[in-house]
Amino acid sequence: MKNIFLITRREFLTQVKKKSFIVLTLLAPLMIVAFGAVIGLMFKANQAHNVIEVVDYSGIFKNQLKSDDKLEYVFIPQADEKKKVKSLKKSETVDGILILPEISGTNYDDLEKNTQLMINTKLGFDTKQRITGDISNVIRKEKIKKLGLAEAALNDLDKSFALKTINISENDQEESDLSFGIKTILSMVLMYVTFMFIIIYGVRVMRSVLEEKNNRVVEIIISSVKPFELMMGKIFGVTLVALTQFVIWIGMSVAGALIFNTGFSSIQQNLAGGSTGSFDILQMVTQVSHNLLELNYFLIIFVFIVFFILGYLFYSSIYAAIGSAVDNETETQQFTLFAILPLTLGMYGSFSMMNNPDGPLGFWLSIIPFTSPVAMIARIPYGVPAWQIALSIFLLLITTILMIFIAGKIYRVGILMYGNKATLKELWKWIRS
Numbered sequence: 001m002k003n004i005f006l007i008t009r010r011e012f013l014t015q016v017k018k019k020s021f022i023v024l025t026l027l028a029p030l031m032i033v034a035f036g037a038v039i040g041l042m043f044k045a046n047q048a049h050n051v052i053e054v055v056d057y058s059g060i061f062k063n064q065l066k067s068d069d070k071l072e073y074v075f076i077p078q079a080d081e082k083k084k085v086k087s088l089k090k091s092e093t094v095d096g097i098l099i100l101p102e103i104s105g106t107n108y109d110d111l112e113k114n115t116q117l118m119i120n121t122k123l124g125f126d127t128k129q130r131i132t133g134d135i136s137n138v139i140r141k142e143k144i145k146k147l148g149l150a151e152a153a154l155n156d157l158d159k160s161f162a163l164k165t166i167n168i169s170e171n172d173q174e175e176s177d178l179s180f181g182i183k184t185i186l187s188m189v190l191m192y193v194t195f196m197f198i199i200i201y202g203v204r205v206m207r208s209v210l211e212e213k214n215n216r217v218v219e220i221i222i223s224s225v226k227p228f229e230l231m232m233g234k235i236f237g238v239t240l241v242a243l244t245q246f247v248i249w250i251g252m253s254v255a256g257a258l259i260f261n262t263g264f265s266s267i268q269q270n271l272a273g274g275s276t277g278s279f280d281i282l283q284m285v286t287q288v289s290h291n292l293l294e295l296n297y298f299l300i301i302f303v304f305i306v307f308f309i310l311g312y313l314f315y316s317s318i319y320a321a322i323g324s325a326v327d328n329e330t331e332t333q334q335f336t337l338f339a340i341l342p343l344t345l346g347m348y349g350s351f352s353m354m355n356n357p358d359g360p361l362g363f364w365l366s367i368i369p370f371t372s373p374v375a376m377i378a379r380i381p382y383g384v385p386a387w388q389i390a391l392s393i394f395l396l397l398i399t400t401i402l403m404i405f406i407a408g409k410i411y412r413v414g415i416l417m418y419g420n421k422a423t424l425k426e427l428w429k430w431i432r433s
Contacts, residue, residue, distance in 0.1 A: 003225040007233020008240065011208075015241040025245050029252050050095045050127050055081045057102040058111075064138045071130055073098075088120050095121050098131065106146055108139055183381040184354055190304055191378040195347045198312050198373065199340065201238050202319040206332065208234055209323030213415055227412040231324075232404070235316045239309060246308070250301055296383075303380045306393060311373025314400040315339050317407035324414035325427060346371030350378035357382040367392050369399035406431055 015021055051072045056062050065073045074094075076084060084097055096119035103111050117131065209231075212221070221230055322335045346365055353362035357379045365375035366384070372392045376384070413430040 003229040004233045004236065007225065007230060008236040011234055011237020012240045015238070016244060021241070025248055028245075029249055048124060048127070050123060051093060052096045052098050052117075052131065053084060053094055054098045054100065055084075056100050058100060060103070060142060061100055061135070061138055064141070065134050071127060085118060088118060091120060095119060095123065100135075106143075108143070111139070186300075186381045187350075187354060187378045190300075190381070191347060191350050191374050194304070194308050194311065194377050195343055195374050197242055197308070198315050198343060201242050201312060202316045202339065203336075205234055205238050205316045206319035206323035206336075207329070208238075209320050209411075209415070210326065210329065210332070213324065214327070227415050228408040230415075231317075231320050231408060231411045235313060235320060238316065239312055242312065243305070243309070246305065254297070300380050303384075303389060304377055307373045307376050307396070310393070310396045310400050314369065314373070314396065314403050315343070317400075317404045321407035321410040321414070321427075324411040325417070325430075326414075327418060342370035343374060346374040347378075350375050354378070357384075363388070367395065369396045372396050409433070 047070060049070060049072065051074060053074045053076050054061065054065065055076060055078055057078060062075050067073050081097075081099065084094075088094065088097055096117055099116045099118070101111060101114040115135070117128075225233075318339045319336075322332055322339070325335070326332050349361060349365045349371065353359060353365065353375075356362065362375065362379055365371045366379050366388065373396070376389070376392050380389075409431050410427055413433065
C-alpha cells in the first residue's frame with residue numbers, strides 16, 4: 001500500500017500542478033456559461049427587422065396585423081400597388097409586399113389561393129411562419145364573428161387543463177412541468193459528464209502506461225515496485241485528479257444556485273416595474289435554481305461520485321490492461337471497443353428511459369455493472385429506491401474488484417512484452433497463468 005500511495009501521489013501532483021489543469025478546472029464552468037451566453041447573443045444578433053407593406057382589399061386586416069420589433073406591417077393604398085411592386089426590387093427599406101385580395105362572402109379558400117407575398121430578399125422561416133400565423137388569426141376571428149360566437153367563450157373552450165401532481169414518496173412535494181424538465185436536463189448532463197470523463201481519464205491512463213512502456217521507463221520502475229502496485233497507483237492518481245475537478249465544479253454549481261435563489265429578491269423588486277424581458281429572464285433563472293435546491297442534491301452528489309469512482313476504476317483498469325498489452329496506439333483500437341461499447345449502450349439506453357425511469361429498461365441498465373455507472377446517474381434525479389441503489393453499488397463494487405484482478409494479471413505480463421502482437425487468445429493465456 002505504501003508503494004501504491006507513493007505512485008498515486010506522484011501521478012496526482014504531476015497532473016494538478018500543470019497550469020492547464022488549474023485554468024481548465026476554474027474556468028471551465030465559467031466558459032460553459034459564457035459559451036451559452038455567446039450562442040444566445042449570436043441568435044439575437046442574427047434576428048432581422050423586416051418591413052412588409054400590405055395591400056388590404058378586404059379591409060379586415062388593417063387594424064389586426066400587429067407590428068413589433070421583428071416584423072413591421074405598413075399598410076399602403078390599393079392605388080399604389082403596381083407602383084410599389086415595380087419599385088420593390090430596388091427598394092432597400094422594404095422587404096416585401098403582402099397582397100390580400102377581396103373576400104367573396106365567407107369564401108376564405110379563395111383568399112388563401114389568391115394571397116401573394118412578393119419579396120426582394122430571403123425571408124427567414126420564422127418570419128414566414130409569423131406572417132402566416134398572423135393572417136390565420138385574423139381569419140379565425142372573422143369566422144367566429146360570422147358564426148355569432150363570443151371569442152372569449154371559444155378561447156375558454158380551448159383552455160388547457162392544468163393537472164396538479166403531488167409526489168407522496170417525496171414528502172408530498174408538488175411536481176410541476178418545470179421541475180420535471182429540470183430533472184431531465186440534470187439527468188442528461190450528469191450522465192453525459194460521467195460518460196465523457198470515464199472515457200477521457202481512462203484513455204489518459206492507457207496512454208500513460210503505453211508511453212512508459214515504449215520509453216522502457218517501466219523496466220526501471222518495476223525493479224522497485226510490483227506491476228500491480230504501479231497499475232493501481234496510476235489509476236488512483238488519475239481518479240483523484242478527476243474527483244478534485246468534480247468537487248470544485250459541484251461547489252461552484254451549488255454556490256451559484258444558492259446565490260440565484262436567495263440573493264436576487266431585491267433585484268426582482270427593482271425590475272418589476274422596469275424591463276419585462278429582464279424581469280422574466282431573472283425570474284426564470286431564480287425558479288430553476290429554486291427547483292434545483294428542492295431536489296435531494298446531497299443524495300444526487302453522493303450517487304454521482306460513488307458511481308463515477310467505481311465506474312472509472314472498472315473501465316480504467318480495462319484501459320490500463322489494454323495499454324500494457326500493445327506496443328502502439330494503433331493497436332489499441334481493436335480493444336478499446338470493448339470498453340466504449342457498454343458505456344455507449346448505457347448512455348443511449350438512458351435516453352429512452354427518461355419518460356419512464358422506473359421501467360424495466362431503466363432498472364436493468366442501472367443494475368448491470370457494465371452500464372450502471374451512467375444509467376443509475378441518469379435515473380437518480382427522478383428518485384430511485386434505496387435498495388436499488390445499494391444493490392447496484394454492491395454489484396458494481398464486486399465486478400470492479402474482479403476486473404482489477406483480471407487487469408492486474410494482463411498488466412503483469414504485458415508491460416514487459418515487446419514485439420508480440422496481443423490477441424484475445426494470448427490475453428486469455430495471461431489471465432490463466
